[in-house]
Amino acid sequence: MVVYIHAFNVQVNxxxxxxxxxxxxxxxxxxxxxxxxADFSVPMFFVISGFLYFMNIKTGAASEFIQKxxxxxxxxxxxxxxxxxxGILLFLLLQSIPSVRIFFAQKVMIKDYxxxxxxxxxxxxxxxxxxxxxxxxxxxxxxxxVIYYVIKYLKLFGVxxxxxxxLLDAQLIIMKTVSLFFFGLGSFLSIQKIxxxxxxxxxxxxxxxxxxxxxxxxxxxxxxxxxxxxxLYVLHAFIMLLGVxxxxxxxxxxxxxxxxxxxxLYSLFQYTFFIYAAHEPALTICKKILTFALGRxxxxxxxxxxxxPVLVIVTMIGCGFLFKRAAPAVYAVITGGR
Numbered sequence: 528m529v530v531y532i533h534a535f536n537v538q539v540n541x542x543x544x545x546x547x548x549x550x551x552x553x554x555x556x557x558x559x560x561x562x563x564x565a566d567f568s569v570p571m572f573f574v575i576s577g578f579l580y581f582m583n584i585k586t587g588a589a590s591e592f593i594q595k596x597x598x599x600x601x602x603x604x605x606x607x608x609x610x611x612x613x614g615i616l617l618f619l620l621l622q623s624i625p626s627v628r629i630f631f632a633q634k635v636m637i638k639d640y641x642x643x644x645x646x647x648x649x650x651x652x653x654x655x656x657x658x659x660x661x662x663x664x665x666x667x668x669x670x671x672x673v674i675y676y677v678i679k680y681l682k683l684f685g686v687x688x689x690x691x692x693x694l695l696d697a698q699l700i701i702m703k704t705v706s707l708f709f710f711g712l713g714s715f716l717s718i719q720k721i722x723x724x725x726x727x728x729x730x731x732x733x734x735x736x737x738x739x740x741x742x743x744x745x746x747x748x749x750x751x752x753x754x755x756x757x758x759l760y761v762l763h764a765f766i767m768l769l770g771v772x773x774x775x776x777x778x779x780x781x782x783x784x785x786x787x788x789x790x791x792l793y794s795l796f797q798y799t800f801f802i803y804a805a806h807e808p809a810l811t812i813c814k815k816i817l818t819f820a821l822g823r824x825x826x827x828x829x830x831x832x833x834x835x836p837v838l839v840i841v842t843m844i845g846c847g848f849l850f851k852r853a854a855p856a857v858y859a860v861i862t863g864g865r
Contacts (some may be wrong), residue, residue: 528564529556529565529657530810530839532568533806534557534809534810535558535561535562536557536818536831537553537816548549549825551825553826555747557832558747560749561748562717562750563743563746563766566766566767567767567771567773570709570770570771572772573709574716575713576667577667577709577714578716579704579717580599580671580713581718582712584675584717584718587675587676589672594733595671602864603661604665604765604821606664606863607661607662608649608650610655610804611649614653614654614655615637615645615654617808618637618654619638620679621808622638629818629819630819631808637654640791644761652696657804657806660706662702664701666702676709676713678719683833685711686708686712689708689711690708694764696757696760727779729777729780729783732779735769735773736777739773742766742769746763795844798847800865801843801862804861804862806840809839809842813835813838814831814835817831817834818831
């Protein structure tokens with residue numbers, strides 16, 4: 528789902544300018560999937576992260592958080608820094624090759640970066656933009672003692688405060704408000720010892736799915752109407768929240784108590800972090816090459832939208848398998864031991 532969020536290609540940045548495909552069925556389908564269906568994924572990751580982070584916090588003592596910090600440095604901070612440096616060096620290399628420079632040109636070329644530009648791209652805004660998730664997660668981990676006591680004493684009201692901050696589109700500077708809310712929601716479930724196995728909604732799953740799809744259609748239809756900007760933002764927020772509930776209830780209905788370790792595809796699950804970390808810039812490269820070769824019509828754009836992510840995911844699984852086999856120790860470091 529994360530890869531398909533980034534597969535959106537109605538607008539492609541090329542060295543010659545921004546290439547935009549005319550609006551129509553292509554833009555509707557891409558927007559419906561990337562900014563609707565798939566948008567549950569990142570919030571779900573934050574909920575899971577918040578839940579797991581606080582699961583073994585018993586008293587909120589400093590020693591407990593110190594242990595968490597040590598562990599998360601290996602699993603989150605170190606991979607973030609390694610991939611950030613790798614990303615900027617890779618783009619520097621690609622921009623230095625005349626035949627491919629057209630696909631990676633930007634307003635300020637990396638060779639012309641100042642020291643502050645380098646620091647910004649490594650620590651704050653990585654070239655591999657998908658790492659904003661880990662950046663925000665690092666900030667949330669750093670603030671975890673504060674979040675713990677907010678949730679412990681304010682309980683559900685603390686989550687509501689985070690929700691209001693998100694819906695007001697407040698600018699927190701250090702992280703996105705959507706990150707704070709969903710991490711806080713997962714934290715609430717964990718800190719307040721909510722029995723999540725009793726939160727099954729599979730009896731209502733089909734109703735929830737229908738409402739979710741209907742709201743996504745509504746948002747997609749009006750997405751280009753500027754006079755609805757704020758209310759579309761609120762609708763999108765609700766769709767993201769409902770998406771988490773929808774997938775949760777569908778999982779219960781479709782999978783239930785099935786032991787997923789017995790599934791034929793289970794062995795592929797170990798590569799999910801590698802796919803997340805490496806799918807960009809691979810996906811951008813794939814989209815731009817296919818666009819350059821095939822042109823910019825609606826059918827072609829839609830075909831690239833569906834095909835490019837599949838090619839990239841399969842390629843990344845293959846690369847991850849070979850990397851892990853050839854250099855297991857290095858692979859463990861760059862994936863945080865996953």
